[in-house]
Amino acid sequence: MADPMHRPLPDMIRYAGLLLAWLLPLASLGGAALAVAVVAPSVAAAQVPPPVLPIPLPTPTPDTIPAPDTITVADTITVAEPRVAPEDPPTDTVRQVLPRNVPQGRIPLPAGVEQGVWEWDREALLAASALTLHDLLSFVPGMTMVRGGDIGAPVGISAFGAGGGQVRVFLDGVEDAPLESGVVDLALVGMTGLERVRLERGPGEVRIHLTTHQVDDPRPFTLLDVGTGDLRTNVFRAGFVHPDAFGGTLLVALDRVDSDGPLRAEPGAAFGSRFRYSLFPVEGLGVAFEYRSRTARRPVDTYEPGEVGRSELSARMGWEVSESLTANLHVLRSRASLGDRADPAAATLLPDEARGSVGGRVVWRQPEGPLGAWVGASRHSGEGWPLHRVEAGFAGNVEGIGGVSARLDREGWSEVALSGRGSELPAASGAGMGWSVRGWSAPRAGVSVFAEAEHARRGLPFVVPAPTFSPPAAEPVAAPFDPVRFFERDGLRAGARFQRGAVDLSAAWVRVQADFLPPLGLPFDREGVTLPGGIRSGVEVQGRVPLSPLLSGLALSGTGQFWNASGEEAWRYLPERSWTGQLDWYREGYDGNLEVWADVGLRGRDPMNLPVSDGLGGVDGVLPGQAPYMQSWFARLQFRVVTVRVFIHWENFTLRQDNADLPGRVQPQTRVMYGVRWTMWN
Structure with a gap:
């Protein structure tokens, strides 16, 4: 057959x-x-994008002598084509511009378990079952989601118990400022218009790198992602990229996700837009101007502000100085604002002023070689986060031997932040700093080994409240705030990876030490307490085993992280056990024009401590709050026919109740989503 x-x-x-x-x-x-x-x-x-640019054929002139087998017969009427002047382009030529992007030096640090780096390119993002950024990252070992509810509610993510100031987000190499809390609210980070998502997960801190769409074809590109499902959940995402608009390139992206929430009683939404226009004055030089805005509409009577937005206006310049050297400059200004449905009194919960950043980076990379280095610096404006940052590092990966990478950085804070506004105390001393070293070997008989060490001393970003007016018509009174606090973490990770054919197994030992454990600072733990730290150690595993003897394309994959129970209190945002697992099937046919994905899996964790005291008082001898045990089974089916994808996602199909990351903030008991993703050229 x-x-x-x-x-x-x-x-x-x-x-x-x-x-x-x-x-x-x-x-x-x-x-x-x-x-x-x-x-x-x-x-x-x-x-389907062409492999090469089409080259117009020259138009034959009337005096061209036809080959013997092409001479017309007597009853054939031939019409001589008009002669084209030599200086004029052929009439059938379509003007196309070679793909252009703002140069951005990429650090030669490969993605893999050995490096603690996970990456999704454009095709992987289209094929992923995740509808949100935090959902995508949750499948990495040890990444813990902290969701304040369903769509629109604040969302944080943690690894190894990281808290405020220890989870950072970068877009096109420029750090996004945390505005409402100690970290960026991931509900205010959209997925539309992204080319690549890269996660660098270290025992000291977590870095999320996002790259906007890169032009790689001379034709316009359009992405349409629409879906609907239970609980009146709707998804609409659209992106358009034109490679030659007004002399440059243009990116326009829209994004909206909304739902009525659990029991259709907690409506929320997250929506935004992105506009990017890039110019290229000379070869090797590009300038991009970008505006982003996104709003989170939170369920009523859950968090303040009930609707909050953030907007960014930026300019980036990239210059390819030589084949091996790239220089980048940026100017960024970010602001948080109340939404139309928010209580005006909630303005005191947002920063009083915008936060800005001006900086640059130089990246050197050996042409067609394995080595690279970089140095960068930025100066910030706006109270509540570092005044400046400086970073340098290098990386190398030699085929057949292995690789190493190292990074050193320092952050400085203003005297006001160190002493507190209106404080009579002298300015505190100290600055944040961090370093990391990674090393890995090339596979020998399918086995490679790796290790990393990291230290991070970070200040906790905070919100400087807006001035209050009391009594009316009086001068505004600045609200006092505590000076910045620094928190230190040290971590070690060492392990091995085995690869043979499609079999991929890895295991690592992890040890993390922290002096204190600050909250994330998001609305759900804004009033949370800083808990004492300590030392935690454990193991993490990740693997994928093909089951081709049973069915071609079938595989079993999973991840797990398990921490010791040594008698000391478990850390917040760090459950003793967390796991994911799935049975997936993939087939491709018709010269790549048809793809089929089918997955059934689960993810779960043990009960998780929280920095909120459950109303029982302070932290002196009192247990913090706790999120219940969580486990959710999911299923996914997706087809791709040429450029059209049809998908179905089913969350928590076992109808398990009380899945929640925070007490009382349960996730939907189940939800089916279905829709279409369509990529179009020209």
């Missing part, structure tokens, strides 16, 4: 449509999916 993945294309498309119609929860959706599957190949066949 012939392989079903190699039947004629119309038959396969009909089978895919019938399978979709059987699986979709609504008959109408099944019909729509079938229509998309049947129509998509004819509509999108021309959407």
